C-alpha cells in the first residue's frame with residue numbers, strides 16, 4: 001500500500017480500471033452498482049434526468065422490489081417496490097405498520113397537519129370529516145356547476161381565441177390554470193381567474209409551482225443540508241419560504257373573508273364551498289369552543305385539498321391529450337361514442353354526470369392514460385415494527401419504503417407484453433363494461449384506507465373537459481416539440497405540451 005502511495009499515477013490507473021470494470025459490469029447486468037462509501041447514489045445522480053425510466057428498469061430486473069443503498073452513515077437506505085402483493089400488504093393488510101412517518105411530515109411541512117401529512121387519530125378524524133363533505137349531494141352539484149362554468153367561460157374562449165389566431169399554445173399551462181381556478185373555487189369559494197386570454201401572472205399560482213420544486217429538492221439532498229439552508233435562509237430554501245409565505249397569505253385572506261361573510265350573510269344565502277361547509281361544521285359542532293383557534297386547522301385542511309386537486313388533474317389531462325392526439329384511432333372511437341350520446345344536437349358540455357358515466361370507451365382511455373403516466377409517481381412510508389413483505393424482503397423498524405406508482409403501470413408482470421402500448425380496449429370487457437382492476441394493481445389513486453378521496457371527482461372533471469375539447473376542436477401536437485416527463489413527484493411534462501388548435505365546426 002505504501003508503495004502505491006509513492007506512485008500516484010499507478011493509484012489513479014488502478015482506480016480508473018476499477019471504475020471501468022464497475023461500469024462494464026453495470027452495462028452487462030444492469031444492476032445498480034453499490035459503490036463503497038457512496039452506495040448507489042452515483043447511478044441515481046447519473047440518471048437523474050430520466051429517473052423514472054431508470055428505477056422502472058431496475059424494478060423490472062429485480063422482480064419488482066430492491067433496496068436502494070444510500071451513502072454510508074447517511075441513513076438513506078430505502079426499499080423501492082412496485083410489486084402488487086407488497087403494495088396490498090403495505091397499504092391494506094398491514095396498514096397500521098406503515099404510516100407516513102416523521103420524515104415525510106418534515107419534508108412536506110407546507111402541508112402542516114393536514115390530511116396528506118398526518119397519521120393515526122388526526123388522519124382518521126380528517127378523513128371522516130372530508131368524506132362527509134365530498135360525498136354530499138350539494139357538493140356534487142356545486143362541483144359540476146364549477147367545472148362546466150370554467151369550461152364555458154374560461155376554456156372555450158381561450159381555445160376559440162388561439163384557434164382563430166392559429167398560434168401554438170401550451171395545453172399543460174391551460175390545464176394547470178383550469179384546475180387551479182376550479183379547485184380554489186371548490187375549496188375556498190374564490191376564483192383567482194388564472195384561466196383567461198391574457199394568461200395573467202398570479203402570485204399564488206406561481207407560488208404553488210415553486211413550493212413543488214422546493215419539496216422535490218428536499219428529497220435529493222441530505223436532510224441536514226436542506227435544514228441548514230432553511231435555517232440560514234439561503235438557496236432553494238429561501239425561495240421555498242417565500243413561496244410558502246405567499247400561499248399562506250392567500251389562504252388566510254380567503255379564510256378571514258369567509259368568516260366575515262358568515263357573520264353578515266344569512267345561512268340560507270351562503271354559496272356552497274368546502275371552506276364554508278367546514279367552518280359551519282365547526283361553529284355548530286363539538287369544536288365550537290375552539291373556533292378562534294382553528295384558523296390553522298382551516299389553513300391546513302384547505303392547503304391539503306388544493307395540493308391534492310391542483311396538479312394531479314392537470315397532469316392527467318396533459319398526458320391524456322397527448323396520447324389521444326398521437327393515436328387517431330382512439331380519438332375517432334371517443335368521438336363516435338360522444339356522438340352516440342349527443343342526441344338532439346346538444347353541445348357536448350350539456351352532457352350531465354349520468355350521461356358522462358355511459359362513455360365507457362372514454363373511461364377506458366382515461367384509465368389507460370393514468371396507468372401509463374400516473375400523476376402521483378410515488379408514496380413514501382416508514383415501518384413501525386419489523387415485518388416481512390410478501391416478496392420475501394425483510395423490513396426493520398424505521399425502514400423507509402417507497403411505493404413506486406410510476407413503475408407499476410409499466411410492469412410486464414402486471415399488464416402483459418404490451419404493457420407500454422396505449423390500449424383503452426384493455427379496460428373494456430366483452431360485454432362492453434369497464435373491467436375492474438384491484439387498486440393494488442391499478443395504484444394511481446393509492447389503495448386501502450388511505451385511497452384518494454377525489455377519484456370520482458377526477459373522472460368526472462376529465463370527462464367533462466375531454467368531451468368538450470375533443471368534440472369541438474382538433475388538437476395537433478407541434479411536431480418538433482420534445483415530450484418528456486419531469487423528475488417531480490407529480491408527473492408533469494418537462495417542456496409543457498405545445499399544440500395547435502383548430503375548430504371542428506366553423
Ligand code: HEM
Nearest residue numbers: 308309312313316375376379444445446450452453454458
Ligand atoms: C388525477 C387526479 C388524482 C390522483 C392521481 C390522485 C392520487 C392520490 C394518491 C396517490 C393519494 C395518496 C397519497 C399518499 O397517501 O401518499 C391521494 C390521496 C388523496 N387525494 Fe387524490 N388524487 C387525485 C385527485 C384528487 C382530487 C381532485 C382530490 C380532491 C380535492 C383529491 C383528494 C385526495 C385526498 C383528500 C387524499 C388523502 C387521502 C388520505 O390520506 O386518507 N385527490 N390521491
